Amino acid sequence: MTGVLDGSVGQGAPARRARLALALLSLPSLLIAIDISVLGVALPQMSAALRPSPTELLWMNDIYGFMVGGTMITMGAVGDRIGRRRLIVACAAVFALASAAAAFSTEPWMVIVARAVMGVAGAAIMPASMALIGQLFADPKARISAMGVYMTCFLAGMAVAPLIGGVMLQYWWWGSVFLLGVPVMLVTLLAAPRLLPESQTQVTAPLDLRSAALCLASILTIAGALKWAVNGAQLWQAVGLAAIGVALGAIFVRRQRTLEHPLVDLTLLRRPSVSRAMIVLFLTALLMGGTSIFAAFYLQSALGFTPLQSALWLIPSTIAMIIASNTGPWLGRRIPPMRVVQGSLVIMAAGFVPLAILPPSRSGVAFIVCGAVLSTAGIGAAFPFLMNDIISHAPQEQAGSAASLAQTANEIGIATGLVIMGSLATVVYRARLSASAGHAEGSWVDGFGQASQDPRFFDQVRNAFVDGIHAAGITALAVMAIVLALIFVRRAARV
Structure with missing residues (x-):
C-alpha cells in the first residue's frame, strides 16, 4: 500500500496517517463482505440446530444483503448530515452488539432480526467510508488507488468467507462465524476517533424518510413474495404481494423525479x-x-x-x-x-x-x-x-x-x-x-x-x-x- 498511496492527502494529513486510516476503513468492509457470504458455510449446522422453515432459511441467509442494499442510499444521506466519522463509530457499536446477538440466537427469528440490524449498520459504514477516502486522498491517482484497495478488501472478504467459516465451524459452533464482527468493530470503535477526520456536507434539506421507507418496503415486499411462492402459498397471494412491491417501487421512482432534493438522483x-x-x-x-x-x-x-x-x-x-x-x-x-x-x-x-x-x-x-x-x-x-x-x-x-x-x-x-x-x-x-x-x-x-x-x-x-x-x-x-x-x-x- 505504501508505494501507490503516496499522493496528496486532504487537510495536510501525512501520507502515513492516511494509509493507517485507509487500513482502518478497509477492515469493516472486509468483515461486511465476509458476513454476506459466510452464512452459506454455516447454514447446514444452523439448520440442524434451529430447524427453520424453508422461508425462515431463506430469510436467515439473505436478509443481511437486502438490508445492506435497501438502506445504503438512506444511510449515506444520514452520514452527510450528522457526520461520517460519527456514523461509522455509532454503527460499529451496533454491528458488534448485533453480531453477538446472532451468535447466541436460539430461534430462527432471532437470527433474522440480528442480521437485519447488522445489514443496516453495514449499509451505513460503507458509503461513509468511501466518502472519507475521497477526503483523505486529494490527489486523483492516489484516490483511485485507495478506492481500489478498499474494493479489493471487499471482494477478498467474499472470497475468503468459506475458508474462514470452515475453519471456525471445524473447532467451534455455528455461532462463532458471527463473533468475527465483535473484535473487528471494537477496533474500529476505538481507533476511528484517533485516525479518521470528521466529514459532513452542509445539507439544508431534511432527510426524505418517505423515500427511504418506500425503497426498503419495495425490496422486502418483492423478496417476501418470492419466499411465499416457494413455501407453498397460493399463487394469487404471492402475485399480489409482488404487485404491491412493484407498485411501491414505482412510487419511489416517481417521488425521486418530482422532489427538489431527492434521496437519490435517478437521472443518471x-x-x-x-x-x-x-x-x-x-x-x-x-x-x-x-x-x-x-x-x-x-x-x-x-x-x-x-x-x-x-x-x-x-x-x-x-x-x-x-x-x-x-x-x-x-x-x-x-x-x-x-x-x-x-x-x-x-x-x-x-x-x-x-x-x-x-x-x-x-x-x-x-x-x-x-x-x-x-x-x-x-x-x-x-x-x-x-x-x-x-x-x-x-x-x-x-x-x-x-x-x-x-x-x-x-x-x-x-x-x-x-x-x-x-x-x-x-x-x-x-x-x-x-x-x-x-x-x-x-x-x-x-x-x-x-x-x-x-x-x-x-x-x-x-x-x-x-x-x-x-x-x-x-x-x-x-x-x-x-x-x-x-x-x-x-x-x-x-x-
Missing part, C-alpha cells in the same frame, strides 16, 4: 452507458450471490465433507479471485478495457457450465471447484471496470450518487440472487423428490436431515438436490447470455 440512469453497466453489475452479482449457496451444501450434505474440508476445496476460487482482481486492471492498461471485460464475462459464464451438468457422485468435487474458479475469476477481473464505467460516465458532481447506486445494485443483486436461485432450486428439488419418493415437504436441508435417519432415503434426496443445482446452473447460463449480449451490443454500437 438515463445515460445509456451508466444504465447498461448497472444492469450488468446487478445481473452478475445476482448470479454470484445466487449460486454461492449451493457449494457448501453440496460438499457437506451431499458428499459428507466437514466444513473445514469443504472450505479447503474452495481455496482455489479464493486465489482466483485475488489474482483476477489485480490482473484485470493490469491488462486494462495494455489492451482495450472492453476486451478485458468481455473476456472476463465469458470466463464467468463458463463457470456455470459445471453446475448445469454436476454429477451426484464424489467426482462432482472437481465440477464445483472448476466452476467456482472460473466464475470468481471472471467477475473478479470485470468488477473494477464495471464500477469505473458507472462512475466515470456520470458528471463529476454526481459521482457520489453514481457510486452509491452502483454499490446498491451490487448488494441487492447478491441478495436477490440468493432468493431467486434458492427458490428455483427448492421448487425443482420438491418436484423431483415427489416424483421419486411420492412426497416432498420442506427444503433440501430438511431432506438431508431426514436422510441421516434413513440412509435408504439419502440417494433420492441427493439426486433431487443436484437436479435443483442443475436448474440454477442452466438459469445462470441463460442470464449470462443476456449479460454478454449487452456487452457485445455496446461495443458494436461504438464501432
